[in-house]
Amino acid sequence: MDKSLLNIILLGVAFMFVFTAFQTMSNIQKTITDSIEKEDHSYNGDAYYSQAIIYSFFSIFNWSAPSVISIIGPKFSMFLGGTVYVTFILQFLAPKVWGMYLCSALMGIGAAMIWTGQGNYLTLNSTKKLITRNSGIFWALLQLSMFVGNTFVFFAFKGKDEIDKSTRTLVISTLSAVGIAGLVVLFLLPKAWKEEEDDEEDDVEKINNEGPLKAFTGAVKLFFTSRMCLLSLSFLYTGLELGFFSGIYSSCLGFTKKFENRKELVGISGILMGAGEVIGGGIFGIFGRQTVKWGRDPVVAMGFVLHAIAFGIIFLNLPNDSPFTDTDENAIINSNVYLAILCSFLLGLGDSIYNTQILSLLGTVYSENSAPAFAIFKFSQSIGAVITFISAKSLLLHYQLAILLTMAVVGTLSFIKVEWNTKKQKTLLATETGKNSEALTDSE
Template identity: 30%
Template sequence: MDFSEMVTDVGTRNVVRLSISFMLLFFAYMSQEFIQEPLIEAEYRRTGLIDPHAGYHSFAILYFFFTIACLIITPIVEMITAKWSMVIGFVAYIIFQAGFIWLNSTYLYITSAILGIGASFLWVGQGKYLTENCTGKTIERNTALTWVIFKFSLLGGGIFLYFMFLNTGITELVATGAYKIFVYIFCSISFLGCLNTCFLPQSAYIPEKRDQESIMQTLRATFKIMRQPPMLLLSFIFLYTGFSRSFWIAIYPTCIKFTTRLGENTSKLLAISCIATGIGQILAGGIFSIMGKKARIIGKDWICVIACAIHLSIFVAIWLFFPSDAPIHPTDKIGWFEPSVYVAIGCSGLLGFGDAIIQTQVYSYLCDGYSEESSHAFALFKFYSAIASTIAFFISKYFTLTGHLTLYGTFAILSGITAVIAQKMYFHKKEHFFQENTNKIYPMTTSEPIKIEISDSGSTIFSNDANSKK
């Protein structure tokens, strides 16, 4: 599909509008999230009135409530539509961000719980809206396009933080209260994203309306999908996305900030790290946006394997160059080698690059195989991812860097293995979930859980028993 077709495709235009909303929200939120733990640690040193690890506690609470909410909100998302589900999510993010104007543990923990619930509405709604605006031709391109635009938020946030910390560090900003100015800016930008979401157009390809599900019916349907072999295999990749994101968004930046041998102004280095991660994310998304459906030639399995191999090599480099106690408190120790600014920034970029590859493939898997059950499928994806993030942040004040890297490295290996098995058994390169320009349904295996035909006009799912349309 050339550029002129992209412009005229209604679904693609909707995806671009959606991505702009997310870019605005996460420019603000991720900028704040990137410095959350170091900022709270600086506030603790100034007043002693907040737990020095409250940032990690906040993340753990957030992802705990996110985990639970993902399982039960699907009928609400179906009832109020994907757009208004995302609006609820935007409001929750703004409420959380505003709390940093009056930073205290009580408000932080309560709004972390609210944010966890709101985030489930945001991400399940996003997955549903994205699925409703994709066809067989546009799945890979639109998911990658979403990722590229979305991740400009990380690049922009990194540049913003760089100038924010150009002549001063987090400690000085907290001491003077000047950081509150930036909180006001972040809240205003998030509000613009919320406003844009309120005016999103109707989805281009809305599936046929089904009877409204109750929460119990939703749970049964979700757990039914959860037990299917493809979803069981994908669960390892889902878990790894949670571990990966927790590491590059909070734990690794904290390592950079707390490793004093990296320089006097590690706050500025933190911003450069954010920029590098954003560049890595955008580069990976851009590659797959250009490749589009040509990525199928390589296969989702080997793409995931490549991404996991990149992350494993980065984990080894971080273990060699960073002190083991870097995630816990400021330290002047070294790893096996003297900490290096170039290694730190290079690792940031490659962490973002590998994470974007895996995330775009996950979205492609789910849009491919669970078109009609998109709310359930994306809820399960976020459910598993949130479990991993909750675990990662819960153990953050207890685990050394070695412990973190061992855990994440193990799941990176498992993700690569299960991606290969899932592709071979259920997502075969030649007999894929979708077959373009054909009126046939191609069974994949005798235990195929879903039969799906996606054409230029949208997707149709067939029941397994009678080979008839749902």
């Protein structure tokens, strides 16, 4: 095992621990806050607003993340960001409305640091030939967090219609401890390394030594390029569906009274989402080189089909008012548990396809300018998540699904357009290089 692959595995393990804590908490946050409110009527904190605050601050501070990385580097940016994640979870041990909203804002800042640092560290450890493989390996390890965390929640919530204080304390304490383990791994991450040609190594060094102001202005300029504007539509869609499957869909299952053991179903849903994420990341990690040869466009098109099928089944299977509160309303068909968890799997698998291919594309096209590119990715993605969580308080489920399907079409077509343009440019460059080589041979 070479150093770069070891670094990618350690990065994935660190994120697996941190996001076992956070993604699980995000998945059950609505259930947790509702149970707190039933015991303490003065508590009126709203999980959807909390998530909207997180992603709002995430989007704003993404623009400053490249500047932070230029000063302290990706490793310590990720460590500081991860520390805020653990703080956000710990505040639920002594729940206060102001505490949740304050930590949500701070966590948005931390998210900008950890994710932009992750993209930069991934790129610095990857050659252009191996970026797709490394993206898949990282994504599979990261998404094991959903499988592990939600399996724990399933057993913790088993047989409970209401989540009492002792259960909440056990879950929050355990998740926090796992998050701290992730911080230890982040702190111990080795220096980025890859076997690369000297000129590319020089480019990396030059980028790392840019000043914070130049890093910021570079990110702004990059955002307004035609290619990045197209990609931003794809990024926006991943944010919309991220907000839906990570915070809303599981809540819909927990609120649908037609399901028996509906609180347990929240955990099962998370497990199946995680399984889809891990399988998708694993497949594209193993077959990363083949994906680059075939092109990313058919892979992303497959992700679109999976999500479109999931949205259609959810439309039929869940009550229209299920995002809001406990409901006895009938769905278009009789609500079916197996269809519900099938959709969880499809949402996770489709999400892994979009994200691994985006990571691969950014790491390839922007290999010499990765920090601003990943910051823009997370900026646009977090805007999408904000829209989802804010609209969740007022839009019925069917309207949310209509928006998701529309943006899935737009985001997929935008990604395919960029991929085709990238292939075309690569072909033209290879042709020109061949002609220059022939001309040089003739002159000799």
